Every structure is written in structure tokens, then in C-alpha cells.
Amino acid sequence: MPYARMNLSSIREIPVIEVATRLGIQVRGTKAMCFSGHDKNSPSLSFHKAHNTWRCFGACGKHGDTIALVMEKEGVDFKSAVEWLAQNFAIDVEPGRRGQRRQTRSCITKKSTIMAAPLPESEYIADPELYAWFISKCDLVTSAAGIKYLDSHGISSETAQRFNIRQLSKPGYALQKLVETWGEQRVCSSGIAWCKDGHADRLIWNSYALLFPFYNDGQITYIQARMIGGDKKFLNLRGIVKPLFNIDRLSGLQPGHTVHLCEGVPDAIALESQNLIGIGILGATSFRAEWVDRFLKFRVIVLGDGDQAGAKFASDISRFFMERGKPVQCMSLPKGKDVADVLAQGGSAK
Numbered sequence: 043m044p045y046a047r048m049n050l051s052s053i054r055e056i057p058v059i060e061v062a063t064r065l066g067i068q069v070r071g072t073k074a075m076c077f078s079g080h081d082k083n084s085p086s087l088s089f090h091k092a093h094n095t096w097r098c099f100g101a102c103g104k105h106g107d108t109i110a111l112v113m114e115k116e117g118v119d120f121k122s123a124v125e126w127l128a129q130n131f132a133i134d135v136e137p138g139r140r141g142q143r144r145q146t147r148s149c150i151t152k153k154s155t156i157m158a159a160p161l162p163e164s165e166y167i168a169d170p171e172l173y174a175w176f177i178s179k180c181d182l183v184t185s186a187a188g189i190k191y192l193d194s195h196g197i198s199s200e201t202a203q204r205f206n207i208r209q210l211s212k213p214g215y216a217l218q219k220l221v222e223t224w225g226e227q228r229v230c231s232s233g234i235a236w237c238k239d240g241h242a243d244r245l246i247w248n249s250y251a252l253l254f255p256f257y258n259d260g261q262i263t264y265i266q267a268r269m270i271g272g273d274k275k276f277l278n279l280r281g282i283v284k285p286l287f288n289i290d291r292l293s294g295l296q297p298g299h300t301v302h303l304c305e306g307v308p309d310a311i312a313l314e315s316q317n318l319i320g321i322g323i324l325g326a327t328s329f330r331a332e333w334v335d336r337f338l339k340f341r342v343i344v345l346g347d348g349d350q351a352g353a354k355f356a357s358d359i360s361r362f363f364m365e366r367g368k369p370v371q372c373m374s375l376p377k378g379k380d381v382a383d384v385l386a387q388g389g390s391a392k
Contacts, residue, residue: 053127054107058094061108064130065115077115077327078102079351117328119166120281166281169232170261172224176234177255177262179219180208187270188252195308196386201315205288208253210267213245220245233279234265247277254307257290266307266324276306278324286333287322288314295319297339302381303370304345305355309381316385326358334366342368348375 059069067074073085076098080086086100097105104114112123127133183189183202188209192202210216220229221242230237235245247253247267256264264285267277278284287307291314295301301319304310313320323329344359346352356372363370375384 050109050124052133053109053124054094056108056127056131056133057091058096058108058111059089059091060131061111061127062089062096065112067115076100076102076104078104079354081350115327117284117325119283122283166233166279167231168263168279168282169228170263172220172228172232172234173255173262173265175223176216176220177206177208177253177265179216180210180253183207183209183252185209185211185250187250191252191268191270194386195382196312196315197308197382198315201311205311205314206255207311208255210245210247210251210253213248213251217242217245233282236280246280251277254287254311256285256287258285259290268308284324284328287324288320289336291319291321292336292340295340299340300343301337301340302343302345303337303359304381305347305352306380309345312382312385320381323355323359326355329359329362331362331365334362334368337363338366338368342370344370344372345375345381346372347380348377352380 059072062069062074065077067077067087069089070085072089072091074087074089075081075085076087078098078101080101087096087098089096095105095107096111097103104110106114108127109120109123112118112126113120116123116126118126183192183199189199192199192207197207217229217235220234224232226237226240226242229235229242230240233246235242237243247269249269249271251267251269254266254268255262256266264282265279266287269275269277288310292301299319301321302310302313303321303323304313305323305325307322307324310320310322342363344356346354346356346359352375360370360372375381
């Protein structure tokens with residue numbers, strides 16, 4: 043259904059704790075363990091009933107309203123989150139009846155269902171042409187800070203060029219050129235900028251960053267940035283559904299080949315630098331059930347980081363394959379380490 047016909051005020055009025063519970067978050071009072079998986083001993087996720095909002099006071103610092111909670115927890119875009127809320131809380135969004143509750147509530151949608159369902163139309167649209175132009179205008183990594191980051195993750199300059207990693211040095215100037223070339227409407231709908239009243243206000247990445255383009259069938263379908271400095275680390279495009287990184291690597295690969303699924307882009311690139319096949323997943327909640335089909339003919343190894351969140355990542359990803367009867371192998375890493383750490387510090391590919 044068209045986005046314009048959604049009554050967002052009714053959606054946002056759904057009690058946030060009810061939404062959290064429906065998403066499988068175990069809330070006690072107004073507190074819960076954060077769905078990002080970084081909590082160790084005490085809950086960091088807090089719900090504000092009066093404002094109907096939530097905030098994590100832990101490592102991730104995420105916050106927002108009911109829609110943002112579904113987006114972050116399930117790894118879906120804005121429109122998908124709105125659709126999910128409308129279905130699960132019986133908000134009638136038919137023409138002429140916006141915002142009214144039906145007499146009977148719909149059944150609870152299971153977590154795996156939202157991941158497997160076809161993705162609805164979004165107000166944000168992946169724009170491969172714009173992304174390709176933008177990446178081509180950014181320089182290869184030459185700054186000391188950027189090179190230091192790549193070196194620390196075992197990514198050589200040759201590997202960086204192979205994956206077309208770029209640096210963003212002047213975000214203000216980059217936004218100006220984007221708008222001049224593509225117009226504000228297209229820039230805003232591509233998810234590459236924060237926009238207000240239809241005007242591009244600033245890029246998603248507002249300081250020096252490394253840019254990792256995602257390729258699918260040779261086209262750039264997504265960009266993730268690693269911020270260098272500041273509190274934020276990885277920042278994604280706004281409202282664009284997260285794809286798999288390095289998925290083109292599977293093209294032409296013979297059955298039985300070993301494929302590694304890991305947390306994030308740098309780990310996948312670090313594996314590739316060791317002549318291993320690495321596919322990056324931007325969090326377990328972004329993995330979609332239909333993606334399992336792409337891996338059925340391969341030997342799959344799941345590599346989560348060496349922490350509680352990494353163990354949950356491996357468990358959640360494995361569950362998708364178990365539901366299809368596909369066995370996978372999960373490998374543990376040293377405590378506090380990720381794949382890139384191990385390889386950069388002299389760990390063998392074995």
C-alpha cells in the first residue's frame with residue numbers, strides 16, 4: 043500500500059513496551075537487555091512510557107520510537123516496520139479509515155516471518171547509479187588514519203583496491219556535488235543524506251570515513267561507512283534494506299566450496315585477503331530466510347566475534363539454516379577478538 047496512506051500518528055501511539063514484547067524482547071518493568079547483544083550483566087535498554095520512546099544506555103546508544111524499534115530489532119527499512127506494526131496491532135490503513143482499530147487483532151507475526159516476507163515498497167530506494175557516481179568521486183584510501191585502520195584489520199592496499207574501498211574527506215563538499223548532479227529529491231530518497239522538508243541537510247557520514255561499496259551483479263547496491271574517530275563506528279544508508287556484502291563472490295563457485303559467514307564487512311575482506319571466501323552480514327537481524335537458498339550447495343562456516351553478541355550472531359544465523367535442514371559449522375574465536383583481529387595479529391587462515 044502506498045506510504046502516503048499510512049497514519050503514522052496511530053502507529054507511533056502503540057505502547058512501546060507492547061511493541062518490544064511482541065518483538066520477543068523480555069521487558070521487566072521499563073528495562074530490558076539490549077537486542078544488539080552487547081549487554082553482559084545488567085540491562086541497558088530503557089523504555090519511557092510517557093514519551094513512548096526507548097533508548098539504550100549501553101554500547102550501541104540506539105534510541106527512537108516504536109517504528110525505530112522494529113527497524114533496529116528486525117533489521118528492516120522504515121516502510122517494512124510500519125507494515126509490520128499495522129499487521130501486528132491491527133491498525134486499519136485502508137483508504138478512508140486510516141488510524142482506526144479493527145475489532146479483532148491479527149495473529150502475532152513470528153520473528154522469522156518478517157525476515158522471509160517480500161519487502162514492501164519503501165520511501166527510500168537503493169540507487170546503484172547514484173552510488174556508483176558517488177564512490178567514483180571519492181579518493182582511494184591515502185590518509186594515515188585510513189591506512190592505519192586497514193592495516194590493523196589485515197587489509198592490504200591491494201585488497202582495498204580490489205574491493206574499491208574509498209575515503210570520504212569532505213562530506214559537505216560531497217553533498218553539494220551530489221545535489222548539483224542528482225537533485226535533492228533523488229539524493230534524499232537514496233538514503234545517503236539526512237533530509238528535512240525535502241531538502242538534503244547533510245550526508246549520513248558527516249566526518250572522515252572509509253566507504254565500503256556492496257556489489258550485486260556488478261552494481262553498487264549499498265554503501266557502509268566506517269567512521270574514523272568519534273563514538274559511532276559503522277553507519278549505514280538511511281532506510282535502505284541491508285544486503286549481504288561480497289555476494290558476487292558466489293557466482294560460478296563450485297558446489298562443496300567452503301564459504302564463511304561473518305559479522306560485518308572488514309571481517310569478510312580480511313578473510314578474502316587470506317584467499318578464503320568471506321560473506322559479510324550486517325547483524326543477524328538483517329539476515330533474510332530466503333538468502334539460505336544461495337548457500338545450500340556450499341559448506342558453510344559461521345564466524346561470530348569472540349563475545350556474547352558474537353555467540354548470539356552465530357546461533358541466530360545457524361537457526362535459519364537448521365530450519366531448512368542445512369547443517370553449518372560454527373567456529374569460536376578468542377575472547378574479545380573478531381576475524382580481522384585474529385588475522386591481523388598473525389593468526390593463520392587455518
